[in-house]
Amino acid sequence: MTLLGDPFLHLFNFFPFLGFLLRPHKTILRRVEETCVILRKHIQASKQTINANYLRSYTDALLFRQQEETKKAMSMFHDANVLASVLDLVMAGTETTATTLQWAILLMMKYPEIQCKVQEEIKTVLEPGRLPTFDDKKRLPFSNAVIHEVQRFVNLLPQVPRCTAVDTHFRGYFIPKGTTVIPSLSSVLLDDTQWETPDQFNPDHFLDADGNFVMKEAFLAFSTGRRNCLGESLAKMELFLFFVGLFQKFSFRPPPGSTESSLDIGPVPGFTLRPRPQMTCAVPCD
Ligand code: HEM
Structure with missing residues (x-):
């Protein structure tokens, strides 16, 4: 959150071609990826222990929908969206x-x-x-x-x-x-x-x-x-x-x-x- 308020980041957003000089977005993207590593492990662990009769968390609820929708060709509950939704909850x-x-x-x-x-x-x-x-x-x-x-x-x-x-x-x-x-x-x-x-x-x-x-x-x-x-x-x-x-x-x-x-x-x-x-x-x- 501190990095997201960095004036250099705003400068980069307005003038992306200065990215090679400013680089604040690199640190932010790295931190987000570090968080995603933790969340992927959490999602994987939830997948292995999920019980349809007792959903313990938001992650369980998303994974349950994912299981229910496996037969659908265009489900919104695919892995990338589950991760993005859990990340949203953690960050926001x-x-x-x-x-x-x-x-x-x-x-x-x-x-x-x-x-x-x-x-x-x-x-x-x-x-x-x-x-x-x-x-x-x-x-x-x-x-x-x-x-x-x-x-x-x-x-x-x-x-x-x-x-x-x-x-x-x-x-x-x-x-x-x-x-x-x-x-x-x-x-x-x-x-x-x-x-x-x-x-x-x-x-x-x-x-x-x-x-x-x-x-x-x-x-x-x-x-x-x-x-x-x-x-x-x-x-x-x-x-x-x-x-x-x-x-x-x-x-x-x-x-x-x-x-x-x-x-x-x-x-x-x-x-x-x-x-x-x-x-x-x-x-x-x-
Ligand atoms: C004191 C607590 C909170 C404040 C003051 C707050 C404030 C805000 C504000 C101002 C926005 C931007 C809305 C807009 O652009 O119109 C926002 C978006 C959002 N907030 Fe919160 N929020 C709080 C807590 C939470 C919590 C607890 C969650 C989730 C569990 C959350 C999830 C989100 C999400 C996902 C968005 C993006 C919504 C979208 O893009 O459609 N926020 N919040």
Whole structure:
């Protein structure tokens, strides 16, 4: 992800003939291949142990379809597509949710009064020892608002390059088929006509005057349209369960010797905007 944000890579994408000088894509392709080696082994192992009555994973589900469709002349579930789909899940699905949770911990350390409010809400809804379920979301509006505000504020994936599949007319512009288009999600997530305080971390953006959770049309962290995030519903579940589960059990504080004000909430430039590496103390709640 760091390499994907490399300015030399962008330069290479615009001027491929400079590839022999810049070469950033070589490293990326090598890293992707290293990941594929691991995944091929995993897929092979799954093939050998798959049980049609008990599919253990996404990989199993893809391989099961592959077995079912062996007689079809044009199955989409051939080995290369199974590998590409598992790779997508690993690349698109791991970094995004893990980094958002890192941001959530950092922002809760930075704003301890918000962290306290989250923990009070969790305490009133979850009996001691009961882990959260996704159904609890309705009864935890403040925590839900905080998670959405983390996603809005950190603007994790500000730009995903796309390409026009057909000649397109858009707002008076003609965009020929095959043109690279890079929508800017920052322009919506930080739009001052849509958010009261776009540059501040403010969970009230997602709450009404009575403290109920309110979804906003401009919340486009997962983008929109036909090619929006495929993992949106999974990501929302993961974020909610991990966030509530973590803050139910721990308070996160700056380590001894540092204070809230010394925490850096600026991002490291890259394909995904990551927080700078910082330490935290996870103090078990009583
Ligand atoms: C916090 C979590 C996540 C965020 C903020 C996020 C955000 C995004 C964004 C902005 C896009 C680009 C959509 C577009 O160009 O219109 C995208 C695409 C995608 N995401 Fe996510 N994502 C997250 C989690 C996940 C997870 C958990 C998975 C899979 C399990 C996933 C799989 C994908 C895939 C496969 C695409 C490409 C979809 C396509 O090309 O049709 N994402 N995501």
